[in-house]
Amino acid sequence: MNKEEIKHSxxxxxxxERYGFHxxxxxxxxxxxHKGDKGASLKIYPDSFHCFxxxxxxxxxxFVQLIDHVDxxxxxxxxxxxxEKPTFQxxxxxxxxxxxxxxxxxxxxxxxxxxxxxxxxxxxYRDYMNKSEPFSEVWCDCCNALQYxxxxxxxxxxxxxxx
Numbered sequence: 632m633n634k635e636e637i638k639h640s641x642x643x644x645x646x647x648e649r650y651g652f653h654x655x656x657x658x659x660x661x662x663x664x665h666k667g668d669k670g671a672s673l674k675i676y677p678d679s680f681h682c683f684x685x686x687x688x689x690x691x692x693x694f695v696q697l698i699d700h701v702d703x704x705x706x707x708x709x710x711x712x713x714x715e716k717p718t719f720q721x722x723x724x725x726x727x728x729x730x731x732x733x734x735x736x737x738x739x740x741x742x743x744x745x746x747x748x749x750x751x752x753x754x755x756y757r758d759y760m761n762k763s764e765p766f767s768e769v770w771c772d773c774c775n776a777l778q779y780x781x782x783x784x785x786x787x788x789x790x791x792x793x794x
Contacts, residue, residue, distance in 0.1 A: 637710050646691045752780045
């Protein structure tokens with residue numbers, strides 16, 4: 632496929648969601664290209680994007696280039712673009728971009744599972760504290776464990792903000 636065929640076969644929203652971002656009703660996501668984004672500032676249009684916070688904008692190729700930190704050629708190939716005769720280098724670039732996307736997906740899944748377990752443990756320790764006598768050995772152990780889980784909860788939420 633050439634550049635125009637790729638643009639017609641993939642929407643900007645599809646590419647953004649492929650990278651794990653969730654577009655809100657108004658068509659915005661939190662900008663992954665700058666820090667301190669308290670509200671969603673990156674607007675997703677049918678064929679492009681624009682961040683009202685940092686000014687970053689472009690099309691699907693630019694988005695893939697910025698997210699994966701690759702050049703246009705690798706972004707083009709990762710979106711299904713082909714040159715007339717594939718070379719070892721082009722095949723390697725496709726493999727690397729697919730591998731990087733798979734690693735990112737695994738990391739996000741691992742973080743999601745950690746968050747779920749953390750929330751379950753917080754609920755369990757709170758329930759045990761409510762059921763046990765204050766300042767008993769069980770209550771103190773649960774209180775300590777709960778404080779540790781709340782600390783981990785904060786760390787896990789910071790990791791999400793960085794992404």
